[in-house]
Amino acid sequence: MSKVKLxxxxxxxxxxxxxxxxxxxxxxxxxxxxxxxALKEEEKILGTVCxxxxxxYVPMKxxxxxxxxxxxxxxxxxxxxxxxxxxxxxxxxDSKKVNPPQIVGLIELGNSQARMxxxxxxxxxxxxxxxxxxxxxxxxxxxxxxxxxxxxxxxxV
Amino acid sequence: MKLRKVAVVGAGITKFxxxxxxxxxxxxxxxxxxxxxxxxxxxxxxxxxxxxxxxDAFDGVHMKGEYLSEASGGWRKPFMRSYVGGGTGVFxxxxxxxxxxSGMYDTCVVVCEEKMSSCQPHPQGAFLTIFxxxxxxxxxxxxxxIFALEMNRYMQVHKIPREQIALVSVKNKRxxxxxxxxxxxxxxTVEDVMNSEIMAWPVTRLMVSPTSDGAAAVVxxxxxxxxKITDNPVWISGVGWNLDTAYWTNRDLYYPEYVxxxxxxxxxxxxxxxPREEINVVEPYDPFAYKELHHLEGLLLADKGQAPRxxxxxxxxxxxxxxxxxxxxxxxxxxxxxxxxxxKICELFWQLRGxxxxxQVKNSPRTGLAQAWGDLMQVGTVVIMQRGD
Amino acid sequence: MLExxxxxHGTALEEEDFKTHRVFYTTDIPKLQxxxxxxxxxxxxxxxxKQGKLLGTYCKKCKRTVIPPRVFCELCFRNMDKxxxxxxxxxxxxxxxxxxxxDMKKLIYPEIPAVIEIDGASKGKGILHLLAEVDxxxxxxxxxxxxxxxxxxxxxxxxxxxxxxxxI
Numbered sequence: 001m002s003k004v005k006l007x008x009x010x011x012x013x014x015x016x017x018x019x020x021x022x023x024x025x026x027x028x029x030x031x032x033x034x035x036x037x038a039l040k041e042e043e044k045i046l047g048t049v050c051x052x053x054x055x056x057y058v059p060m061k062x063x064x065x066x067x068x069x070x071x072x073x074x075x076x077x078x079x080x081x082x083x084x085x086x087x088x089x090x091x092x093x094d095s096k097k098v099n100p101p102q103i104v105g106l107i108e109l110g111n112s113q114a115r116m117x118x119x120x121x122x123x124x125x126x127x128x129x130x131x132x133x134x135x136x137x138x139x140x141x142x143x144x145x146x147x148x149x150x151x152x153x154x155x156x157v
Numbered sequence: 158m159k160l161r162k163v164a165v166v167g168a169g170i171t172k173f174x175x176x177x178x179x180x181x182x183x184x185x186x187x188x189x190x191x192x193x194x195x196x197x198x199x200x201x202x203x204x205x206x207x208x209x210x211x212x213d214a215f216d217g218v219h220m221k222g223e224y225l226s227e228a229s230g231g232w233r234k235p236f237m238r239s240y241v242g243g244g245t246g247v248f249x250x251x252x253x254x255x256x257x258x259s260g261m262y263d264t265c266v267v268v269c270e271e272k273m274s275s276c277q278p279h280p281q282g283a284f285l286t287i288f289x290x291x292x293x294x295x296x297x298x299x300x301x302x303i304f305a306l307e308m309n310r311y312m313q314v315h316k317i318p319r320e321q322i323a324l325v326s327v328k329n330k331r332x333x334x335x336x337x338x339x340x341x342x343x344x345x346t347v348e349d350v351m352n353s354e355i356m357a358w359p360v361t362r363l364m365v366s367p368t369s370d371g372a373a374a375v376v377x378x379x380x381x382x383x384x385k386i387t388d389n390p391v392w393i394s395g396v397g398w399n400l401d402t403a404y405w406t407n408r409d410l411y412y413p414e415y416v417x418x419x420x421x422x423x424x425x426x427x428x429x430x431x432p433r434e435e436i437n438v439v440e441p442y443d444p445f446a447y448k449e450l451h452h453l454e455g456l457l458l459a460d461k462g463q464a465p466r467x468x469x470x471x472x473x474x475x476x477x478x479x480x481x482x483x484x485x486x487x488x489x490x491x492x493x494x495x496x497x498x499x500x501k502i503c504e505l506f507w508q509l510r511g512x513x514x515x516x517q518v519k520n521s522p523r524t525g526l527a528q529a530w531g532d533l534m535q536v537g538t539v540v541i542m543q544r545g546d
Numbered sequence: 547m548l549e550x551x552x553x554x555h556g557t558a559l560e561e562e563d564f565k566t567h568r569v570f571y572t573t574d575i576p577k578l579q580x581x582x583x584x585x586x587x588x589x590x591x592x593x594x595x596k597q598g599k600l601l602g603t604y605c606k607k608c609k610r611t612v613i614p615p616r617v618f619c620e621l622c623f624r625n626m627d628k629x630x631x632x633x634x635x636x637x638x639x640x641x642x643x644x645x646x647x648x649d650m651k652k653l654i655y656p657e658i659p660a661v662i663e664i665d666g667a668s669k670g671k672g673i674l675h676l677l678a679e680v681d682x683x684x685x686x687x688x689x690x691x692x693x694x695x696x697x698x699x700x701x702x703x704x705x706x707x708x709x710x711x712x713x714i
Contacts, residue, residue: 014584014592014703016291020576022282024217024275028570029180030557036570063186065227068193068200093577146570170548172556178569179557187555195547217574277573281648290582291592292614292705293674298648302659302674305642310661313640313687335550358643358656358682371556402620406661406672407612410640507548514549 028146031062034074036146043138045151047114049073058114059148077110079136080157084108084115088125101125107134107154121153133157160258164383164390165250165542167196167376168503173340173491176274177370181216182228185270188372188496189230192266196376196386203376204262206231209239209249209269211494214283217275229268229374242287243444243531244398245269246373246498247538251396253377254540263379270372271493280368287533301365303534305357307410308447312359314411315462317450319359323350324468325446326363329482332475333489335515338500340369340491350446364446369491373499375506391509394524395427395541403533416455416530416537423526423539424457432457436541437522438508439479440501442530443486452528453481455537480518483508498529502540509544587615590629592703598695600632602667611667632666634693635714639663639672643682658682662691662711675705679712690714 028036031048038044047056048071050064058077063070086105092098103120105128120128121137134154144150169191171177171184179187185208193200208229213219222238229236239249246269253267273280284300312319324347333342345363353363383390397419401408408414420432429435441452450464458479459467467473473481484490484504487497505525507513523545529538563569584592587603591614594601603626604611605619611630612619619626641660645653658677663670677685679694691711701707 014589015581016295016584017579017581018286018290018294019580020214020282020286020578022214022217022576022578023277024574024576025277025564026217026275026572026574027176027178027180027559028572029183030178031183032180033178033570062183063190063228065232066200068186068190068230070190146567147572168548170554172554172558174556174558176559176561176563177556178559178563179555184556191555214576217576219576279649281650285648288674289614290580291584291588295704295706296659296674296676297657298659298674299644299646300648301646302642302644305644306640306659306661309642310640310687337548337550337552337554338556354645356644356646358645360642404612404614404616404620406614406639406674407670409670410661503548512547512549514547514551516548516550 029062031060035060039150040144040146043079044076045079045109045136046074047077047112049075056112056114058109058112058116075112077112077114081107081109081134081154083130083132083134085130086120086128103128105134105154118151119153120155122155161260162380163254163257163393164378164380165375165393165506166378166383166386166390167192167198168374168506169195170338170373170500170503171371173338173369173371173493175340175367175369177272181218181225181270181272184272184370184372185225185228185268188270188374189228189266189268192374192376193230198376198386200230203230203234203264203266205235205256205265207237207239207249207253207256207265207267209245209267209495209499211240211242211245211271212283215276215280216272225270230266241531241536241538243442243494244498244529244536244538245495245531246500247502247527247529247540248398249495249499250375250502250540251398251538254393254396257377257379263382265377266374267377268372268374269495269499271496272370273368273493274370301357301360303405304445305360307534308359308445310410311447311451317462317465320347320351321465321469322447322450323347323364325443325449326350326488328468328474329443329486329488332483332516333485336485336490338371338490339485341367342485342489360445366444366487366492369493371491371493371496373496373503375499375502389510391506392543393540394543395423395429397422397426397539399537400532401535403535405533405535410534412461413451413455413530413537415535416452416528417457419537419539420456423541427541427543429541433479435524436479436526437520438483438505438518438525439481440484440504440525440527441481442498442528443482443488444492446488448530449482449486452530456526456528456539475516476519478520480520483513483516483518501527501529505542509542587617591615595705595707596701596703598698600634600664602630602632602664604628604630612671613664613667613673630666632664636662636664636672636691638685638687638689638691640687641677641685656682658685660711675708676710677712678710
């Protein structure tokens, strides 16, 4: 435990300061392991398919949330997609200005109807249009870690 | 109030491990899927979902219930999360029970999950805030303190030697050798437990349950639905829960009054007049060895200070008159907080149906009781389950 | 059915699997900085500590003096009636000798946390603190102890204004 410090008298009232000293460590999981392996080693974005419910899950999901079947069939959804929505973000988590502003997009991949959120790059915010075609820009192979940031961003094509 | 009969008709569980590769969702899914498959229940026949899980900080997901909803069968269904600290695993089925008993739904799946290994360097980092931030945290407390303080008070008031408490670790860890989920099954002696590292006197390492990842689930159904699903339903005949004040330094820790109140509520509902004769198998909460004894007394299954004696006499052994923790308990199977309490509900289900394999108790039990405990040594949750009609 | 030997889901990893990056994972340190207001009762309690006093509150209906103080009585659910200055002595209700920190690092010198029933409060009403100036083996339930205060100039209105309790 970090030592709790003493009353904050400047604020005119007594308060104790403290923290919760934890680091969260998230495993990619069983389905995630395969997803990130393909991302890192093969520049592929994989999904899992439930044929009964006609749903593709990207990133890969171990099970279909609708019918609860375990999903074994994987599909390469390709690294291009269609911009479904976007935002231009001018502030960070602490409300500080971000310069240049960051562009985030919701991208529908291939023909899958599966959507993922990622950054957009090599594009002026004034040129952004819903429906525009975008493609993944990959981190170079030696820089990849098996994380979602192995894709640097998506850019218009 | 007119309550409907509610049965447990299916159960599922994962392995309990120190660090799981599976995500929290994947663990929840496997337990839920196994519970549904065990009673051939397709997801579309589940009307409602209850999820029990401990502080968000463990998994590091600060909307853990919602995060786990679809992995618990909750996709586009009425979903609720229950939480009373360590008591959650037996509180969640109480929540599920009243959704069905009230007539609101015919079926409910109740799922409990914990992935404590996400919390680094140790899950205690998340526990620290249970202590009062102004009067206690500056002293640098850790979770072991409250258990050690309570155990010492219990021992000294009743003059109980530590060897008798160590016996609980020996029994439960041995029982766990037969549980396929078990993380810490072991064949040990009282000396092994006594000679293991002292963590916070009087607590030694082998008197403490581990931190774990895991999930467990049950399917609940109304009487009408249950009878269509199975010839062998296990009824929830009584439930009880109770909370004491969080001013824990103002209470006498030698006896858990709130557990007694929860137990009396459940016994009354189940029509149980003489628990020591009528409860045939019991799964009291055992995160520390003394807690099983403390809770057997709070549940009125032993006189105050006498739980060590009935343990030494073998009454609580798997082949005894009133087996306690035949599963192996938290000490042996593991302690993924909420999932550990649910593991006890699952164990009663299998025991009462005679489906526990090598763990099966010998007294062909008709009635069982599961209990969990938690928060700042302040909550007792109790479920009584019964075979037959 | 849950027979012994049945194979269940759940894949156990070792720390080594993370160190060697055999499995993919991400980490995050949540920014969790809190400022907890002391409120009415605690604010007054801390002022008392700065002056070297232990304060409790009294409920005339339940005839109870409690410490730590609170503004309401949780038994009869009324406002507490008055402040009471308690002694800085008491008896050990229970104690432990703790050899590890919260993140399981070994302590060279064990700590002795204890619940101390404070003289002047109702029976059984105590606070959490540490014991020192005592051989851990000599600590007993019911032992009389007294607060050891920091020098007045170093007190800051904190539970740590009492360094520890020692036997008398």
